[in-house]
Amino acid sequence: MFNCVPFQLNDQLITDMAQRITSRSTDYSQWYLDIVKEAQLAEHSPVRGCMVIKPNGMALWENMREALDTMFKDTGHQNAYFPLFIPKSFLSKEAQHVEGFAKECAVITHSRLKAVDGGVEVDPDSKLEEELIVRPTSETIIWDTYRTWIQSYRDLPILINQWANVVRWEMRTRLFLRTMEFLWQEGHTAHATKQEAEEETLRMLEVYRSFAEDFMAMPVITGVKTESERFAGAEETYCIEALMQDGKALQAGTSHFLGQNFAKAFDVKFQDKDGDHKLVWATSWGVSTRLIGGLIMTHSDDNGLVIPPKLAPVQVVVVPIYRKDDEKERVLTYGDTIVDELKSMGVRVRLDDRDNYKPGYKFAEHEAAGIPLRIAIGPRDEQNQNVELARRDTLEKSIQQREGLGERVKLLLDTIQSDLFESAKQRRDEQTSAVDTYEEFKRVLEKKGGFIYAHWDGTSETEEQIKQETKATIRCIPFHNTNSGEGACIVSGKPSKQRVLFAKAY
């Protein structure tokens, strides 16, 4: 009997959950902020638009970073570091680039403060001859450097990645999704041929797709951006697009084919085998802490965050339950054997032996933090050589034998990882529609949201009109289009080769 109904919900818990469900359906933003807060990921900083990433959030980012870094190195890349400050003149060398970023740059104009009755003010005498920009992205300073690194075809390709922080002075910010300062990686590569650079662009897009789906368990659509959504200075921008639970799209990563734009702007040439001097071909690609936002909005439920096992800083938490000192000793010793076994098998496990919280509190806390698996052990479990295993994703609980626990935990973590992906994918597919008329487009967007496949005539004018009238944008022209086939543009009626992917986006 005990094993069948080990716990009971109390009134308070039911009330709390009801309130949360209500708040989520009415205000997704608040729900998102609650998750960030309860999972102890980040908080607002005293500086407008910035955030303090707390240890939980940083541990998650570090795991993501490590997985990505491994993938970058496996594809032949190396890490390097370039300056935070960029001379203002660099930014103006590539015409589209300056247009794209000029409106959101932090500018350093002075180098000193001076004390003035109790406070400080900017010393006017310290005005810089040339202002410095805090990098919004590093193409310019990197290509200025590449000029000195590249002379011969033997110097190519250069395959470099940088982990850094960048600043974009955004008008409106949201934790993780759009902060003024954010952490990211930016890859910058230089190649001898166009083909090589194009291959690199797509190779890195595939790395991002694989990371999003295999590690984050976040299904994405890969494709190419339209001209108006293209990165400032790129010839072609490829992206991975994810769909959040509220039906809005999130651009989760981009990979740009930069052509010879930056090589021209910074005069980066190499002497080829044939003796000719040629301009270098370039790519850049990046993902940011925005991915944490994507992770939260893809998997979380009303009990808090859900982290896929591959990325979870703690994969399994062991919660001991006891009344008296002799029970405590027995249970903790029992717990130690479990922790030792899991550790030896490479599982990231933590024994929560804090004495000042009751088990119920710990359960709720670990659920909010998104730990994939919980093992609860009490005196009876110790006696019967059992454990109670609880999955974070499904909230299912079961009694398991102690014997062979390590193997079962490893299997279960794998199962959770793939189940998370499958259920996220199912959710996304349910929120994906294909339409043939503008009326239907508007109706679906209004009532259901999500991804909408529709025919488009390929012009920026039509794209802009749809954006103005519905707030939906073309997320990408997908590579693998299950809704392909020719048709007519939903607005202009002109012929269209394939449907493109629309959604309201973050």
Place this chain on the structure above:
RNA sequence: CGGGGAGUGGCGCAGCCCGGUAGCGCAUUCGCUUUGGGAGCGAAGGGUCGCAGGUUCAAAUCCUGUCUCCCCGACCA
């Protein structure tokens, strides 16, 4: 930058309309009882009420200015 809301112990809030020297819940510390779904009781500590002016015998409260945060738009990874 436009529209709306809000800044009061660590966190969440009440008090403001109608000025009179700051209160509640959670958290913290100590004690006892507890521990299988966010424990109970008792006691204690902690706040120049975002900031700067002004009105007044007296300002969390009224007036002016200013900064910040949240939500909705325009911009963006």
